[in-house]
Amino acid sequence: MKCTVCRGPAVIKTRHHNGKFCRPHFFEHIERQVRRVIERYEMLEPGERVLLGVSGGKDSMAAWDLLTRLGYDVRAVHIDAEFGPVSRRAVAHLRDFAAQRALPLRIYRYPELLGADFDAARRQSRKPVCSLCGTLKRYYLNQLALRLGCDVVATGHNLDDETAFLLGNVLHWQLGFLGRQGPVLPAEEGMVRKVKPLVRLTDDDTRRYVAARGIAVVSEPCPHARGATSRAYKRHLSRLEKEYPGSRSDFYFRFIEHVRAHLPDDPASAEVGVRHCRVCGYKTLREDRCYVCALRESVAAAEAAG
Amino acid sequence: MKCTVCRGPAVIKTRHHNGKFCRPHFFEHIERQVRRVIERYEMLEPGERVLLGVSGGKDSMAAWDLLTRLGYDVRAVHIDAEFGPVSRRAVAHLRDFAAQRALPLRIYRYPELLGADFDAARRQSRKPVCSLCGTLKRYYLNQLALRLGCDVVATGHNLDDETAFLLGNVLHWQLGFLGRQGPVLPAEEGMVRKVKPLVRLTDDDTRRYVAARGIAVVSEPCPHARGATSRAYKRHLSRLEKEYPGSRSDFYFRFIEHVRAHLPDDPASAEVGVRHCRVCGYKTLREDRCYVCALRESVAAAEAAG
Numbered sequence: 001m002k003c004t005v006c007r008g009p010a011v012i013k014t015r016h017h018n019g020k021f022c023r024p025h026f027f028e029h030i031e032r033q034v035r036r037v038i039e040r041y042e043m044l045e046p047g048e049r050v051l052l053g054v055s056g057g058k059d060s061m062a063a064w065d066l067l068t069r070l071g072y073d074v075r076a077v078h079i080d081a082e083f084g085p086v087s088r089r090a091v092a093h094l095r096d097f098a099a100q101r102a103l104p105l106r107i108y109r110y111p112e113l114l115g116a117d118f119d120a121a122r123r124q125s126r127k128p129v130c131s132l133c134g135t136l137k138r139y140y141l142n143q144l145a146l147r148l149g150c151d152v153v154a155t156g157h158n159l160d161d162e163t164a165f166l167l168g169n170v171l172h173w174q175l176g177f178l179g180r181q182g183p184v185l186p187a188e189e190g191m192v193r194k195v196k197p198l199v200r201l202t203d204d205d206t207r208r209y210v211a212a213r214g215i216a217v218v219s220e221p222c223p224h225a226r227g228a229t230s231r232a233y234k235r236h237l238s239r240l241e242k243e244y245p246g247s248r249s250d251f252y253f254r255f256i257e258h259v260r261a262h263l264p265d266d267p268a269s270a271e272v273g274v275r276h277c278r279v280c281g282y283k284t285l286r287e288d289r290c291y292v293c294a295l296r297e298s299v300a301a302a303e304a305a306g
Numbered sequence: 307m308k309c310t311v312c313r314g315p316a317v318i319k320t321r322h323h324n325g326k327f328c329r330p331h332f333f334e335h336i337e338r339q340v341r342r343v344i345e346r347y348e349m350l351e352p353g354e355r356v357l358l359g360v361s362g363g364k365d366s367m368a369a370w371d372l373l374t375r376l377g378y379d380v381r382a383v384h385i386d387a388e389f390g391p392v393s394r395r396a397v398a399h400l401r402d403f404a405a406q407r408a409l410p411l412r413i414y415r416y417p418e419l420l421g422a423d424f425d426a427a428r429r430q431s432r433k434p435v436c437s438l439c440g441t442l443k444r445y446y447l448n449q450l451a452l453r454l455g456c457d458v459v460a461t462g463h464n465l466d467d468e469t470a471f472l473l474g475n476v477l478h479w480q481l482g483f484l485g486r487q488g489p490v491l492p493a494e495e496g497m498v499r500k501v502k503p504l505v506r507l508t509d510d511d512t513r514r515y516v517a518a519r520g521i522a523v524v525s526e527p528c529p530h531a532r533g534a535t536s537r538a539y540k541r542h543l544s545r546l547e548k549e550y551p552g553s554r555s556d557f558y559f560r561f562i563e564h565v566r567a568h569l570p571d572d573p574a575s576a577e578v579g580v581r582h583c584r585v586c587g588y589k590t591l592r593e594d595r596c597y598v599c600a601l602r603e604s605v606a607a608a609e610a611a612g
Contacts, residue, residue, distance in 0.1 A: 262568050
């Protein structure tokens with residue numbers, strides 16, 4: 001097997017772009033994918049302060065490494081849900097990576113953000129655990145970006161994540177989610193810009209990338225994610241990808257470029273319009289306080305009641 | 307197991323509507339599904355002449371039986387592609403059914419429609435076989451409806467067919483096909499209305515229905531359909547349906563009712579606009595003659611060249 005670029009011995013084969021690469025040209029290939037998608041969707045400007053949400057998994061570690069290599073001013077933020085040994089290993093990997101490269105890293109835990117730990121929030125919430133965790137992380141990454149003076153929140157979501165999410169939303173025609181899905185979500189009142197610079201890379205790409213770079217990552221899935229529907233959608237899409245290579249990428253980028261803008265508004269949000277939380281300014285469909293501010297109050301009330 | 311309607315012994319369990327039925331109430335349930343969808347989408351008016359395309363498979367046989375029971379004036383048309391023993395068995399079942407019930411049935415073969423058999427057409431076409439067969443059947447059912455003075459063409463497509471087609475079109479965002487997908491395609495110049503009265507029934511429903519009614523059908527798949535992509539999509543959707551019951555129906559009817567009308571036009575047809583074949587009047591994107599008229603000429607030229 002020879003490197004498609006230099007004809008030297010190849011060590012990595014990528015299914016998605018049908019390439020074979022020696023280690024240096026694999027790195028170059030991956031960096032080019034990320035650089036190009038950042039440019040194409042105008043995700044980041046030089047000099048902007050980028051808050052990167054990092055979990056310690058392969059995707060966000062790859063994003064941390066790649067955005068730093070590409071010269072962006074990355075401030076990594078980890079929200080530690082304290083889910084036991086997996087969470088402790090994640091924190092150790094993150095601290096090691098930051099220390100070795102002298103990169104900024106801030107770690108927050110729910111008691112300091114929400115006034116109580118994740119389990120307390122979970123008892124007060126009717127959302128499924130993955131949905132609650134996602135809601136809280138999105139909320140706090142946005143609020144921390146505002147607080148820390150960052151211009152944009154980046155996350156390590158890759159093509160597999162995004163297409164699984166898209167398939168789930170298409171199968172139920174979730175218009176609210178479909179309208180907001182994409183590699184870039186522009187800034188608006190109370191909300192910083194959100195970007196996904198790894199959206200051209202697959203699970204395989206980021207797994208191989210961190211392995212080839214020797215970056216330690218947490219590879220066990222989250223203990224709560226067993227049986228998550230997103231994994232079922234990933235499985236279905238992987239099977240389709242095997243039968244029709246390139247179909248995931250087509251599915252995602254055609255949607256973003258040709259379909260998304262035409263979809264009607266979500267009936268719920270079309271009816272109530274956009275509102276902002278009176279406590280924190282976060283965008284919400286709710287009347288008074290956003291979901292997280294209301295949850296924070298229920299958690300406080302429950303803690304006070306003992 | 308008791309019938310959900312009469313509490314008598316149930317013999318049939320339907321996954322889709324989560325019902326258990328004795329034989330008479332199963333028939334009533336299936337008939338109601340068909341009657342309701344015909345009304346909801348204004349598919350057929352009493353007194354209209356309905357050309358029903360029949361293949362001899364479970365779906366079109368169920369449609370033939372059901373539309374006749376519901377009192378519609380059904381003229382069954384079979385286009386015999388002469389694919390060997392399966393096609394001969396189909397013709398035998400169709401003739402028996404028509405004879406037993408004294409129903410009108412016309413059978414056409416490609417030599418009389420196209421001037422040559424299907425294989426000759428296949429040699430002149432670059433389309434995959436299933437696509438060519440579908441194109442020819444859609445074309446001739448429309449032309450025969452016009453010739454026979456029918457108001458509408460009905461086919462036996464069921465929910466599994468329609469959702470597999472929808473999934474394929476969504477995964478590739480085939481805007482041309484997505485815009486035309488639905489239980490009713492209105493009449494326009496050169497084209498009669500097309501309707502799918504079984505679109506609320508699943509493969510399981512029609513299989514059980516013809517079995518319970520004692521209707522003989524061809525159950526082997528078409529010899530050309532092996533590995534057809536539509537079957538892969540059906541498999542994926544069946545797995546999803548098992549995990550999330552009702553998801554197929556949601557996927558289809560939400561698309562039809564909330565999404566389809568908003569999609570942009572297919573770039574190809576938006577560019578050239580609607581044209582009509584100068585030979586036969588059929589709607590086409592082509593400059594002069596429609597696909598089938600051009601194919602008929604190539605076939606004639608090839609036959610003449612020997």
